[in-house]
Amino acid sequence: xxxxxxxxxxxxxxxxxxxGVAYELKDxxxxxxxxxxxxxxxxxxxxxYHDEWExxxxxxxxxxxxxxxxxxxxxxxxxxxxYMMNNVGGSTVHYAGHWPRYKPVDxxxxxxxxxxxxxxxxxxxxDLAPFYDRNDxxxxxxxxxxxxxxxxxxxxxxxxMVLPGKLGLKYAKASRDLGWHWWPSDNAVITRPRExxxxxxxxxxxxxxxxxxxxxxxxxxxxxxxxxxxVDLRTMARVETITADGGRATGAVYIDRNTGNRHEIRAxxxxxxxxxxxxxxxxxxxxxxxxxxxxxxxNGMVGKHLMHHVFSFCDSWFDEPVEGFKGSFGxxxxxxxxxxxxxxxxxxxxxxxxxxxxxxxxxxxxxxHTGYTAPWGEKHRDFFANHFANxxxxxxxxxxxxxxxxxxxxxxxxxxxxxxPAAHVNYELHENDIALAKYxxxxxxxxxxxxxxxxTNDTGVLYPPPAWHLMGTCRMGNDPQDSxxxxxxxxxxxxxxxxxxxxxxxxxxxxxxxxxxxALAVRAGEYIKRNHDHITSQRTTPTM
Amino acid sequence: MVIxxxxxxxxxxxxxxxxxxxxxIQSLEPWDExxxxxxxDNGSYLETDQVERVDLSKVTWIQ
Ligand SMILES: Cc1cc2nc3c(=O)[nH]c(=O)nc-3n(C[C@H](O)[C@H](O)[C@H](O)COP(=O)(O)OP(=O)(O)OC[C@H]3O[C@@H](n4cnc5c(N)ncnc54)[C@H](O)[C@@H]3O)c2cc1C
Numbered sequence: 201x202x203x204x205x206x207x208x209x210x211x212x213x214x215x216x217x218x219x220g221v222a223y224e225l226k227d228x229x230x231x232x233x234x235x236x237x238x239x240x241x242x243x244x245x246x247x248x249y250h251d252e253w254e255x256x257x258x259x260x261x262x263x264x265x266x267x268x269x270x271x272x273x274x275x276x277x278x279x280x281x282x283y284m285m286n287n288v289g290g291s292t293v294h295y296a297g298h299w300p301r302y303k304p305v306d307x308x309x310x311x312x313x314x315x316x317x318x319x320x321x322x323x324x325x326x327d328l329a330p331f332y333d334r335n336d337x338x339x340x341x342x343x344x345x346x347x348x349x350x351x352x353x354x355x356x357x358x359x360x361m362v363l364p365g366k367l368g369l370k371y372a373k374a375s376r377d378l379g380w381h382w383w384p385s386d387n388a389v390i391t392r393p394r395e396x397x398x399x400x401x402x403x404x405x406x407x408x409x410x411x412x413x414x415x416x417x418x419x420x421x422x423x424x425x426x427x428x429x430x431v432d433l434r435t436m437a438r439v440e441t442i443t444a445d446g447g448r449a450t451g452a453v454y455i456d457r458n459t460g461n462r463h464e465i466r467a468x469x470x471x472x473x474x475x476x477x478x479x480x481x482x483x484x485x486x487x488x489x490x491x492x493x494x495x496x497x498x499n500g501m502v503g504k505h506l507m508h509h510v511f512s513f514c515d516s517w518f519d520e521p522v523e524g525f526k527g528s529f530g531x532x533x534x535x536x537x538x539x540x541x542x543x544x545x546x547x548x549x550x551x552x553x554x555x556x557x558x559x560x561x562x563x564x565x566x567x568x569h570t571g572y573t574a575p576w577g578e579k580h581r582d583f584f585a586n587h588f589a590n591x592x593x594x595x596x597x598x599x600x601x602x603x604x605x606x607x608x609x610x611x612x613x614x615x616x617x618x619x620x621p622a623a624h625v626n627y628e629l630h631e632n633d634i635a636l637a638k639y640x641x642x643x644x645x646x647x648x649x650x651x652x653x654x655x656t657n658d659t660g661v662l663y664p665p666p667a668w669h670l671m672g673t674c675r676m677g678n679d680p681q682d683s684x685x686x687x688x689x690x691x692x693x694x695x696x697x698x699x700x701x702x703x704x705x706x707x708x709x710x711x712x713x714x715x716x717x718x719a720l721a722v723r724a725g726e727y728i729k730r731n732h733d734h735i736t737s738q739r740t741t742p743t744m
Numbered sequence: 745m746v747i748x749x750x751x752x753x754x755x756x757x758x759x760x761x762x763x764x765x766x767x768x769i770q771s772l773e774p775w776d777e778x779x780x781x782x783x784x785d786n787g788s789y790l791e792t793d794q795v796e797r798v799d800l801s802k803v804t805w806i807q
Contacts, residue, residue, distance in 0.1 A: 344780075
């Protein structure tokens with residue numbers, strides 16, 4: 201490599217973490233480059249207009265990169281079903297768009313129980329609340345303000361709620377009849393049009409992105425504005441190594457996947473946002489002189505304390521239409537009745553019950569979420585007629601403990617198409633997670649039976665869990681000994697190297713993580729904006 | 745197949761195949777005011793400062 205270019209801020213990964221930081225910095229005049237290993241998926245590439253839209257979930261639009269095997273994907277080995285997407289917008293191009301926040305208690309789980317590797321966050325809900333509001337306004341969120349299980353959020357902008365349909369109304373009735381908490385969900389789905397984005401039409405396939413922009417992802421909410429403001433987004437640009445010199449990050453070497461050529465970029469500040477598997481993978485793959493265990497890993501914490509949430513899928517069927525094929529994913533409603541720790545149940549932490557939509561007829565015939573497959577032959581027609589669209593699925597969605605041995609390492613034998621080591625995951629369910637999930641399954645069926653479910657089926661405690669939430673592997677903390685990042689997402693080892701993505705989350709809560717990742721990105725971006733010069737001269741990472 | 749479902753499956757009379765361009769916005773039930781008014785009846789949260797250590801002796805797997 202004969203030459204290099206120089207920028208102010210280099211961002212790695214164009215998902216919610218990277219996009220959010222870029223959005224906050226886009227008008228500062230700073231020279232910003234974002235390197236993204238995948239493409240910007242265009243509207244016609246989505247499956248929504250095609251008859252085979254459901255089959256696509258098993259091939260080109262599979263959630264799992266090991267199944268999909270697109271050129272931009274990298275292998276993830278070990279005990280895992282990794283769900284992620286590698287393109288502009290990151291994994292949100294596959295997300296459901298359910299958009300809950302953490303609750304205040306989630307920031308103090310170290311105080312509450314401190315079990316296994318659990319520590320407190322270095323910030324509180326109150327610290328993050330204004331950034332949640334700002335982030336929500338950027339994405340475009342529908343929902344209803346006023347949930348009594350959260351602090352007031354009167355400054356949060358909301359489009360009108362998505363329509364619940366028969367399915368949402370049914371579980372709301374069940375929760376209400378049992379005297380449980382329930383509330384209509386916040387969703388990253390717009391119900392009013394925005395610039396270059398159409399309002400939701402209740403299409404029901406957000407889990408394969410959105411060609412109309414009704415699903416709020418960085419591909420629609422951030423990148424068009426970032427690029428217009430001058431942020432240099434380079435797609436098909438795969439980072440091979442983050443470079444460092446002594447106590448400072450100096451930039452990165454990346455491979456242009458169109459040409460195969462390597463390029464070096466030097467940057468005053470580097471923001472890594474490659475997700476809860478991709479970021480520890482990059483840091484570990486960037487081992488170099490002076491950083492023999494990988495970058496930002498002098499305390500050996502990088503990759504540890506991986507969390508996915510603990511999941512069970514709970515199917516119920518009714519003898520009347522529920523029409524799960526209608527309406528938008530994320531979720532029409534949720535119940536947080538069992539969110540808080542109650543040690544009288546024998547475990548710590550809690551769970552949410554998140555009502556999901558169903559897909560179409562192939563999904564009904566092939567076993568819905570729990571493998572309840574329609575018989576072939578003569579009996580198929582009757583089974584199908586009794587089950588299709590009479591179906592309601594609820595996620596038992598629990599908080600898993602951040603166990604130290606649940607971790608991401610580098611696979612010694614497998615590489616991606618550019619020769620970079622694959623990520624390897626070790627993840628075991630903890631006894632606490634299993635007890636919590638079993639309790640949750642019972643509670644969900646208590647509710648659906650109360651409103652007339654005639655059949656039920658569940659997956660049990662899913663192992664390996666569906667790994668669509670990749671959290672905790674470069675966590676924030678108060679103490680440089682038990683975490684990788686300070687409260688501004690700066691690595692303890694290299695003050696000008698930030699990690700801003702799912703790996704940043706100290707604990708997982710019992711909610712989907714992306715609204716919190718987005719809020720942290722706005723907060724880290726604002727910190728960089730206000731302190732750019734200071735950060736570039738810092739020799740040690742501030743503890744306060 | 746879509747025609748057969750619409751004709752023969754009671755719960756599938758509105759099914760129209762691919763999600764777009766039509767979606768299902770026209771045939772989805774909205775929230776009604778009475779139901780929504782009752783959503784407020786249950787639920788609470790702990791303030792950050794209220795979070796305290798729980799009694800871990802009751803956690804069964806620790807014993
Ligand atoms: C099926 C599914 C459903 C989901 N549903 C929800 C939901 O309802 N609600 C919710 O809150 N969350 C949901 N999620 C999770 C959500 O998508 C993630 O939390 C979110 O996208 C994580 O953001 P991130 O910035 O951490 O990483 P990502 O979005 O994964 O972005 C990381 C980016 O970094 C890029 N990258 C990685 N390595 C390199 C490299 N070496 N060089 C260059 N680029 C690189 C990747 O290509 C990728 O684009 C879901 C996820 C899936 C898969």
